[in-house]
Amino acid sequence: MARMKFLCDAERCIECNACVTACKNENEVPWGVNRRRVITLNDGEPSEKSVSVACMHCTDAPCAAVCPVDCFYTTTDGIVLHDKDLCIGCGYCFYACPFGAPQFPEQAAFGGRGKMDKCTFCAGGPLPDNSDAEYQKYGSNRIAQGKLPACAEMCATKALLAGDGELVSDIYLKRVMKRSGRPDTWGWQKAYGSGV
């Protein structure tokens, strides 16, 4: 059984933000919500690196563990999704997530957060695949169409990889061996446990 994972090769990321734009364009994400963003570490120093961050679809997702209404579910290939009809916008998932993935549109009255929104690995939500309702609530469902997330497919340097974890790590290890570097699978241990 496949296990879908994201991996950002920090040696390749050039901070172009094409992944952010691709995500916003593909899913028509509301204003103020960033499902994906590029973080630059040690900015301005020789060791400067950039990584593209979104929901990592953790193996033991902390957001699901703290959700008081249990609106999270995991697909058979490890994609963590949620039901916006159940979400009460409490924000617990935001505090629990080590990647800052949950986003809130803050369009409700009296400063209410609104329903949580996050990266879906372009797999939509619990509504009929590729229906208008699904698109409006969760965005595009590329997985059901046999496509991979738009952010990774749009990446010009192929820094952002999205797919079955074994295939992703195969390609990454080949790259590391070719450039004689050290593997730096940013966020993998936190998201997928110590066995990766």
Place this chain on the structure above:
Amino acid sequence: MIQRRKAVLAGVLGLAVAMLSGCYESTTPTMHEPGVYKGKQDPLRDKLKGNDLQAQLNDRFQRAAQDR
């Protein structure tokens, strides 16, 4: 006259029963299993059970992620 009284009495009784039944409140609490997803089922889950879609995704990954 008696029949009319009976009909009124039956009507009043019926109304009283209807009103009283409206006041009924179930005292059985709804028990939820913590940590169990309670939302709608995602049709994508069934699609992913088959190997066809997964093979298609893997093939696409091999084509998209490899250096040209």
